[in-house]
Amino acid sequence: MKNPATALIELRKRIGAAEQKYGRLPGSVKLLAVTKTKLIKDIYPAIDCGQTDFAENYVQEAIGKITAINDSRLTWHFIGPIQSNKTRAIAEYFHWVHSLDRAKIALRLNDLRPDHLPPLNICIQINICNEQSKSGILPDALRELVKVCTALPRLRLRGLMALPVPSENFDQQRVPFRRLRELFDELHSSQPGLDTLSMGTSHDMEAAIAEGSTMVRIGTVLFGPRDHLLNR
Numbered sequence: 001m002k003n004p005a006t007a008l009i010e011l012r013k014r015i016g017a018a019e020q021k022y023g024r025l026p027g028s029v030k031l032l033a034v035t036k037t038k039l040i041k042d043i044y045p046a047i048d049c050g051q052t053d054f055a056e057n058y059v060q061e062a063i064g065k066i067t068a069i070n071d072s073r074l075t076w077h078f079i080g081p082i083q084s085n086k087t088r089a090i091a092e093y094f095h096w097v098h099s100l101d102r103a104k105i106a107l108r109l110n111d112l113r114p115d116h117l118p119p120l121n122i123c124i125q126i127n128i129c130n131e132q133s134k135s136g137i138l139p140d141a142l143r144e145l146v147k148v149c150t151a152l153p154r155l156r157l158r159g160l161m162a163l164p165v166p167s168e169n170f171d172q173q174r175v176p177f178r179r180l181r182e183l184f185d186e187l188h189s190s191q192p193g194l195d196t197l198s199m200g201t202s203h204d205m206e207a208a209i210a211e212g213s214t215m216v217r218i219g220t221v222l223f224g225p226r227d228h229l230l231n232r
């Protein structure tokens, strides 16, 4: 495995090349470094290399890292499934939540967001491949949840997120990303403040960038494969 700093420099080049190839503006795709299961000592080299945005899936694990690193320059994104009893910690420690998929959770995050912090940035997660037992709402339910979120003053709705079924084929990878972008465009006509399409991981980031991603969430390419036992 390369060290994270080298991997980060190469990854930035890859993102830049994809922006250029698919007619995207330079710098229009933000990189989120996904650090779930990784140790603090693996995260510091990325910070030293200028990485500011980090994403975590498990609340307890994340809080340990956020408090130990304690760096106000960093932005922390919650991207895992949300349990109701973890909403207070999420509202207190994170800047963004990408995995909102229930009105009840939206209400709790709004109520629990501390007053001294700016509104919590929110992406609604869409179950874009219509998978059984998968996080995210079906596209049909989107309007209703948007209505709930936009009425809550301590949340700031930013856009949509999806984690499609993995595919090895580039053209197939593009299909669900295109569907998500079309949903986003539709929503954007009535919600012009939306600016975020959170899509693309280590194995499909180019396809996501081709379809308009503004945030890619990358773990494996930066930090190596995760231990399956820890990968829950």
Ligand SMILES: *Cc1c(COP(=O)(O)O)cnc(C)c1O
Binding pocket: 034, 036, 057, 079, 080, 163, 200, 201, 202, 203, 217, 218, 219, 220, 221
């Ligand atoms: C783990 C995870 C990622 C990162 O996946 P890699 O394949 O390691 O890049 C991105 N998004 C979500 C929601 C994840 O849970």
